[in-house]
Amino acid sequence: MDKFIVKKNAVEEKIFVTQPLLPSxxxxxxxxxxxxxxxxxxxxxxxxxxxxxxxxxxxxxxxxxxxxxxxxxxxxxxxxxxxxxxxxxxxxxxxxxxxxxxxxxxxxxxxxxxxxxxxxxxxxxxxxxxxxxxxxxxxxxxxxxxxxxxxxxxxxxxxxxxxxxxxxxxxxxxxxxxxxxxxxxxxxxxxxxxxxxxxxxxxxxxxxxxxxxxxxxxxxxxxxxxxxxxxxxxxxxxxxxxxxxxxxxxxxDLFKKEQEKRAEVKDFYDKHISNIKGISIPKMPENTTNSYQYYPIVIGDDYPLTRNELYEKFKTINIMTRKYFYPLCSDYECYKNLPSSSKENLPVANDVKNRVLCLPFYGSLSRDVLEIICEVLNEPV
Ligand SMILES: Cc1ncc(COP(=O)(O)O)c(C=O)c1O
Missing domain, CATH: 3.40.640.10 (Type I PLP-dependent aspartate aminotransferase-like (Major domain))
Incomplete structure (x- = not known):
């Protein structure tokens, strides 16, 4: 992959996981x-x-x-x-x-x-x-x-x-x-x-x-x-x-253009993340079009950081990723005592809740910020 210039201090304003689509x-x-x-x-x-x-x-x-x-x-x-x-x-x-x-x-x-x-x-x-x-x-x-x-x-x-x-x-x-x-x-x-x-x-x-x-x-x-x-x-x-x-x-009138821009952001992420050991990118089925709503990645055991450590690392440089969907709804105070909320009933959900991280994903995300995000993912320690 391309070597990015280290500019981890360049993010001065907080970057959130999305930005609203705003007409003029x-x-x-x-x-x-x-x-x-x-x-x-x-x-x-x-x-x-x-x-x-x-x-x-x-x-x-x-x-x-x-x-x-x-x-x-x-x-x-x-x-x-x-x-x-x-x-x-x-x-x-x-x-x-x-x-x-x-x-x-x-x-x-x-x-x-x-x-x-x-x-x-x-x-x-x-x-x-x-x-x-x-x-x-x-x-x-x-x-x-x-x-x-x-x-x-x-x-x-x-x-x-x-x-x-x-x-x-x-x-x-x-x-x-x-x-x-x-x-x-x-x-x-x-x-x-x-x-x-x-x-x-x-x-x-x-x-x-x-x-x-x-x-x-x-x-x-x-x-x-x-x-x-x-x-x-x-x-x-x-x-x-x-x-x-x-x-x-x-x-x-604007959402299709926004989807096109997000498709470019997705391509950039795919290109620079897909070969990282320990990170997987869930794939859209072939017969389905992408809404381009989120860009989730899944952190495996062979990645040097846990999902939570990676989330914290991004936070220190003002990049606010999201741990969607953590906690699970079955962990909420109001539902945790339901019989179906047991961990035995929900092994996969209880595993992925600790592994998924949604990256910033919107059309106007700058190339600089994208490079920083990919650099952190490639060289987390
Ligand atoms: C999966 C899901 N269901 C329901 C809602 C609720 O929609 P709204 O915020 O429009 O009430 C949201 C998000 O906001 C959501 O992500």
């Missing part, structure tokens, strides 16, 4: 003027409806319902499927807190399933042994942008009459064999949080094939209010406002 202030002001002029700032306005329509083709899905954030969207997805109160939902511990919390907030019991070592998504081969007569659904996460084994999960769900919800917070625009990833399962949630590739500051959506879910989800997102005098369901407030939608419309 001029373009935002233009949108704000239009919104102010219309005097319609929330409640399914024109920008909201336009964004939902455009997302159908960007995500290659049949139905899109927009939300004020991904967590409320996921909460609503579980509600919309009318799962029996108190029933068990099989999920992964290797995810963000929102995933099991949404299960629990619906009065359902999260049951943690182990993950695959390569993609760190739920291990479909381990799902069936967790199914009981009380199981109602599977909530799987396309973690870091790696797709779950959607075919195997689909087969298991059909065999046991279970609903499938995908947490697709990390897979904006991902396709499997040319099909939008949001087409799989009963419902998929996408997050449009500021840290995501495509953002509406805060926001999210649900995608689904069953047209009948549209009215149900509309109601659940809008206090159950269908019309002035008709309240049909026990809904909450999950509406995306016009300013969020406007930022989304602007970012729709």
């Amino acid at each position: 202030l001029d373009s935002v002001n233009q949108q704000l003027e239009e919104i102010w002029e219309s005097k319609w700032i929330t409640n399914m306005g024109t920008k909201h409806n336009l964004l939902a329509e455009k997302l159908k083709s960007v995500l290659k899905v049949k139905n899109v319902s927009l939300f004020n954030n991904g967590t409320i969207a996921l909460l609503t997805a579980l509600k919309a499927l009318d799962l029996p109160y108190g029933s068990e939902v099989i999920t992964t511990p290797f995810t963000f807190a929102a995933t099991p919390h949404c299960i629990f907030w619906n009065g359902l019991q999260p049951v943690f399933c182990d993950v695959e070592p390569d993609t760190m998504t739920i291990d479909a081969d381990k799902i069936e042994k967790l199914i009981t007569p009380n199981t109602s659904a599977i909530v799987a996460v396309h973690v870091y942008g790696f797709p779950c084994d959607v075919e195997k999960i689909d087969k298991i769900a059909k065999k046991h009459n279970l609903k499938v919800i995908y947490d697709g917070a990390h897979v904006f625009s991902t396709e499997i064999n040319g099909k939008g990833i949001g087409e799989f399962g009963d419902i998929t949630m996408f997050s449009f949080h500021a840290t995501k590739l495509f953002n509406t500051i805060e926001g999210g959506c649900l995608t689904y094939n069953d047209d009948k879910l549209f009215r149900k989800i509309y109601n659940l997102r809008n206090f159950g209010i269908q019309s002035e005098e008709l309240v049909e369901d026990v809904g909450i407030n999950g509406k995306m406002n016009e300013i969020q939608a406007a930022v989304g419309l602007l970012n729709l």
Whole structure:
């Protein structure tokens, strides 16, 4: 590999794992003027409806319902499927807190399933042994942008009459064999949080094939209010406002360029990291497009530093990597006593949680910083 010039002191400002995709202030002001002029700032306005329509083709899905954030969207997805109160939902511990919390907030019991070592998504081969007569659904996460084994999960769900919800917070625009990833399962949630590739500051959506879910989800997102005098369901407030939608419309024009820049960052990392003994780079399956949401590496026993030591080393030079997803959700105070949280049930997840490190990954990451990161990885001691 190229020898980098040592410039480890060059990082003066903190480098974070990501940076939000920001449209120009001029373009935002233009949108704000239009919104102010219309005097319609929330409640399914024109920008909201336009964004939902455009997302159908960007995500290659049949139905899109927009939300004020991904967590409320996921909460609503579980509600919309009318799962029996108190029933068990099989999920992964290797995810963000929102995933099991949404299960629990619906009065359902999260049951943690182990993950695959390569993609760190739920291990479909381990799902069936967790199914009981009380199981109602599977909530799987396309973690870091790696797709779950959607075919195997689909087969298991059909065999046991279970609903499938995908947490697709990390897979904006991902396709499997040319099909939008949001087409799989009963419902998929996408997050449009500021840290995501495509953002509406805060926001999210649900995608689904069953047209009948549209009215149900509309109601659940809008206090159950269908019309002035008709309240049909026990809904909450999950509406995306016009300013969020406007930022989304602007970012729709920018996200592909950002993906291209991230592809270059990925190439640079791949080239300079892939030969390092003790570091492995999880690979995207051939039939899947990359969302370019994260760049995780896995630290093996034969690397001179542990993952935590490497994280600390980067911190001393102002480079803030992330130990996603450490701790596991099954380690949280609120879930650690569940039977499925035992280490015996989750050997792979408990191993990878101590090995994964997400590197800074965004289009405007400078070449200098990239060189420094790769230099540290190549010569950690
Ligand atoms: C895997 C996963 N699920 C759910 C969420 C929650 O989404 P939001 O922040 O839009 O509520 C996030 C991240 O924010 C996430 O990473």
